[in-house]
Amino acid sequence: MPEQGRKSDGEFDSKITDEDVLAVLEAAETPVLTTSLVAEELPVTSKAVYYRLRRLHEEGRVGQMKVGARGVVWWVAGASE
Numbered sequence: 001m002p003e004q005g006r007k008s009d010g011e012f013d014s015k016i017t018d019e020d021v022l023a024v025l026e027a028a029e030t031p032v033l034t035t036s037l038v039a040e041e042l043p044v045t046s047k048a049v050y051y052r053l054r055r056l057h058e059e060g061r062v063g064q065m066k067v068g069a070r071g072v073v074w075w076v077a078g079a080s081e
Contacts, residue, residue: 016042021052022061025076032065032073 024041025033035053039046053074056062063075 015044016048016052018052018056018061021049021056022076025062025074032075034071034073038074 020042021038024038028037035046035050038053039049042049053062053064057064057074061077063077065073067073
């Protein structure tokens with residue numbers, strides 16, 4: 001029997017879609033959001049949101065900028081560029 005949160009092939013079963021993440025960024029009152037702020041709006045952990053945002057960035061759908069030693073902010077690509 002697979003672990004809770006995982007598919008039978010061992011891959012994590014996502015509770016959110018790329019569109020869910022993009023919708024949070026698009027609806028934000030600020031031009032950028034941190035991973036934690038995005039995660040507050042979704043039913044998953046900050047770590048799960050970070051991995052999703054990182055993949056969206058690799059695909060060119062989300063922009064990112066480091067803001068300090070460990071801080072990163074995100075935005076919908078094209079929105080502020």
